[in-house]
Amino acid sequence: MTVIKTKIGRRSFLKTSAALGGGIMIGFNWLVSCKSLNPEQKGVSIPKEWFDINGYIKIGDTGMVTIYSPNPEIGQNVMTSMPMIVAEELDVPWDHVVVEQGVLDEDSFRNPQTAGGSNSIKRGWDPLRMAGAAGKRMLLEATAKEWDVSVKNLSANNGVIKEVNGSRKIGYGQIASKAVGIDIPKELSLKDPKDYKLIGTSQKNVEGPKIVTGKPLYGLDFKRDGMLLAMIEHPPAFGMKVKSFNKEEIKGMKGVHDAFIVDSTYSEKKWNGTNAFPQLIAILGKTTWQVINAKKMLRVNWENVSELETSEMHEERLIKDLEKGEIKGSRKDGNPDAAFAKASKVIERTYTSPFIPHNPMEPMNFFADVKENSAELIGPTQTPKAMQEAVSSLLNIPKENISLKMTRMGGGFGRRLYLHFGLEAAAISKKVGAPIKMVYTREDDMTQGTYRPAYRSVYKAGLDKNNNLIAFSVKGVGLPAGPVYPNRFPAGTVDNYLAENKMSYTNISTGAWTAPRSHFTAGAEQSFIDEVAEVAKKDPIDFRLELFKKAINNPVGKKYDYDAERYADVLKLVKEKSNWGIGDSSSNKGVAAYFCHNSYVAVVMEVVLKENQPKIKKVWCAADCGIVINKEGATNMIEGRIIDGIGHAMYSELKFENGSSVHKNFDTYNFIRHDQSPSEIEVFFVENEISPTGLGEPSLPPAVGALANALYKATGTRLYNQPFVKQLQMSMS
Amino acid sequence: MASLTLNINGEKKQVDIDPNTPLLWVLRDELDLVGTKYGCGLSQCGACTVHLNGAAVRSCVLPVSAVANQPITTIEGLSEDGDHPVQKAWIEEDVSQCGYCQPGQIMSAVALLKNNPNPTDEDIDLAMSGNICRCATYVRIKKAIKKASKL
Numbered sequence: 001m002t003v004i005k006t007k008i009g010r011r012s013f014l015k016t017s018a019a020l021g022g023g024i025m026i027g028f029n030w031l032v033s034c035k036s037l038n039p040e041q042k043g044v045s046i047p048k049e050w051f052d053i054n055g056y057i058k059i060g061d062t063g064m065v066t067i068y069s070p071n072p073e074i075g076q077n078v079m080t081s082m083p084m085i086v087a088e089e090l091d092v093p094w095d096h097v098v099v100e101q102g103v104l105d106e107d108s109f110r111n112p113q114t115a116g117g118s119n120s121i122k123r124g125w126d127p128l129r130m131a132g133a134a135g136k137r138m139l140l141e142a143t144a145k146e147w148d149v150s151v152k153n154l155s156a157n158n159g160v161i162k163e164v165n166g167s168r169k170i171g172y173g174q175i176a177s178k179a180v181g182i183d184i185p186k187e188l189s190l191k192d193p194k195d196y197k198l199i200g201t202s203q204k205n206v207e208g209p210k211i212v213t214g215k216p217l218y219g220l221d222f223k224r225d226g227m228l229l230a231m232i233e234h235p236p237a238f239g240m241k242v243k244s245f246n247k248e249e250i251k252g253m254k255g256v257h258d259a260f261i262v263d264s265t266y267s268e269k270k271w272n273g274t275n276a277f278p279q280l281i282a283i284l285g286k287t288t289w290q291v292i293n294a295k296k297m298l299r300v301n302w303e304n305v306s307e308l309e310t311s312e313m314h315e316e317r318l319i320k321d322l323e324k325g326e327i328k329g330s331r332k333d334g335n336p337d338a339a340f341a342k343a344s345k346v347i348e349r350t351y352t353s354p355f356i357p358h359n360p361m362e363p364m365n366f367f368a369d370v371k372e373n374s375a376e377l378i379g380p381t382q383t384p385k386a387m388q389e390a391v392s393s394l395l396n397i398p399k400e401n402i403s404l405k406m407t408r409m410g411g412g413f414g415r416r417l418y419l420h421f422g423l424e425a426a427a428i429s430k431k432v433g434a435p436i437k438m439v440y441t442r443e444d445d446m447t448q449g450t451y452r453p454a455y456r457s458v459y460k461a462g463l464d465k466n467n468n469l470i471a472f473s474v475k476g477v478g479l480p481a482g483p484v485y486p487n488r489f490p491a492g493t494v495d496n497y498l499a500e501n502k503m504s505y506t507n508i509s510t511g512a513w514t515a516p517r518s519h520f521t522a523g524a525e526q527s528f529i530d531e532v533a534e535v536a537k538k539d540p541i542d543f544r545l546e547l548f549k550k551a552i553n554n555p556v557g558k559k560y561d562y563d564a565e566r567y568a569d570v571l572k573l574v575k576e577k578s579n580w581g582i583g584d585s586s587s588n589k590g591v592a593a594y595f596c597h598n599s600y601v602a603v604v605m606e607v608v609l610k611e612n613q614p615k616i617k618k619v620w621c622a623a624d625c626g627i628v629i630n631k632e633g634a635t636n637m638i639e640g641r642i643i644d645g646i647g648h649a650m651y652s653e654l655k656f657e658n659g660s661s662v663h664k665n666f667d668t669y670n671f672i673r674h675d676q677s678p679s680e681i682e683v684f685f686v687e688n689e690i691s692p693t694g695l696g697e698p699s700l701p702p703a704v705g706a707l708a709n710a711l712y713k714a715t716g717t718r719l720y721n722q723p724f725v726k727q728l729q730m731s732m733s
Numbered sequence: 734m735a736s737l738t739l740n741i742n743g744e745k746k747q748v749d750i751d752p753n754t755p756l757l758w759v760l761r762d763e764l765d766l767v768g769t770k771y772g773c774g775l776s777q778c779g780a781c782t783v784h785l786n787g788a789a790v791r792s793c794v795l796p797v798s799a800v801a802n803q804p805i806t807t808i809e810g811l812s813e814d815g816d817h818p819v820q821k822a823w824i825e826e827d828v829s830q831c832g833y834c835q836p837g838q839i840m841s842a843v844a845l846l847k848n849n850p851n852p853t854d855e856d857i858d859l860a861m862s863g864n865i866c867r868c869a870t871y872v873r874i875k876k877a878i879k880k881a882s883k884l
Contacts, residue, residue, distance in 0.1 A: 075830035208829055223765070411830075642869075
């Protein structure tokens, strides 16, 4: 049992009030409460804004518990797993719980109500437990007062409070309204993980029934009476800007309400304010089809404002800046140059990956209704608060007057961290003076940018005559930022180590894409390690375990970023579960392990050749994300990111000609499909009592490395350049 | 503009519309049936899959004039209470992540099972490969189709 205090200074994390319709509302703070339990954060001064309440639970007089999930739902299933945490500590049966999407609070709290960085569960863990525990405690106190007994003589279980040595019992719903006015407990007891009844079980997606019956859940489904439909045309190439267009002709088309050039440039710049095309043509009309037709009739004068780039140029820049690019982040242990010079064997390999779009199935869209001094925004966003602030800056309307409602998102993968689509919708609504829903076509979406950057890294390893790894270096560069994490594995495991992360440049806009940088680096590093193990005549898992042993017992240099024991443990678990090295020696298995977003994932993949084409037969995965909240949901996350990792590394790329993406829709852009997906994935979790960390991303990066290593076993070809299918076609033809 | 009678989910609907309008936009914009999704507009992703005379078709490239008076079923009309065996199997296997593509996946799966009540893995791959799932729930979709075939 953990006992925690509910106050920092004089302020409580919790507030209560009577609920509309009977019962009690318990509000809790998201960020403060989780910071308070983190020993590393002791002594941090907390800005007072953080004390605003932004998550709520409601215990109704029927005993139903409504949990307002403050975080956006992007498909990672936090609308199910976060309320499970509350329900565990509140001690209510799961079928008494309903979940609703919270809105962005209009108060000025500084809270990351954000879906990104695999952080929702990690950040939510403490505040959600506290809210549930506070609710239970207050219901107990209200009952004690009502019956004139001590709280010690009461027990709470499955939504019912009972007298320990008596026969009286009462449901949460019957006592809930009496808990209004009970003082917020000064201390709360949280359950021991051993006593969990709900956490660690499998509960189904709370929105599953709505999804399979086609209910209007997504931004694209939203409608408002009197709303106009808006579509945009952005420049056809990075480096171009709109000058003029056949406005009168377009405005004269059937069903077209208006057409104009709109500017969504705003003054207050943010990291996710990336937008290559702030000036757009907007066309408004009644129906989507009429506006699509008007869009096809556009004749636009574009002007060149910067260089029109090509894929060949990108390759030249990456080669040049891998040597000459500005270093942003590095680490050096020992004397790598000297160690390489005396090594018996030196292996050097270069890895690349292309630009990749996010391509969520639901294209960018947003609803905006801008009035003189207020605005209403509704749509899919991973960063609602940043969106509200950016629109406030764009429209010069106080953010208190801007409401933002989050819809379920038809995927994001990082794409909806960015702000431009909400800004564009707001700018269009303001200019036309009506409520509008702005919708991108697939082509608008795939050619707009914010791509995963293109990367190039060179890895080098030196082995002594006994095949010990004595030197290791990695230099990586990206367009525009490099992929290297200097303090991650194998930092700490090699006496002579160098890592350099370098910058290049591009006018193509780039952004965070599932497991940023890790998706490429894990693939490159883990296939390089595999090749080094082979040269050293060692089993690839044993070779890695030897390195982790060194990091545990005799670490090199300053602190490294990972926990070597947890890293080694996922490898050991996947080794056992995949029967690695046992039985059929002709089976083509590849392995990889990676740490990112505070979680550890190891993957073994088995590839068979079918009519001379590789097919992934089976995948085994071992993950350590601390305590698993919803086992089935967590497994689903892991499976999806593994297939996603395989798909993008194997098939996907975006090539450029004259500043323009050559691929504009799914007819030429290749994407993993049913028949290319693995037949079976088995997922295993390390069981421990460590506070939970993210799962939205961490299984994607190791899938890339395991794929490359399994494909090598099956085909004899080492894969250095994504998409792998191109290199395989070349080598297999 | 043309006045057309559509037979959607067993109901007759009258629409006055440009006859070239793809069925997808008639469903979404005119009839408030937004379960059928837009993904690509080129029949490449399957998010817009509906049934025409019981067969799976891509509504994003199907002019509404070509389907007047013919029975069309959308995800909303698949069952009264979301209890079609394929919908139930989707819930039981907890298939969805973002969920956006799933109505299209379900419509393709229902059409497959109608013609082939016990599909093999290869049959499923063949019938379903026109439906992209960006969250990559493919393994679960396959399990759900097999489960539905037994319900």
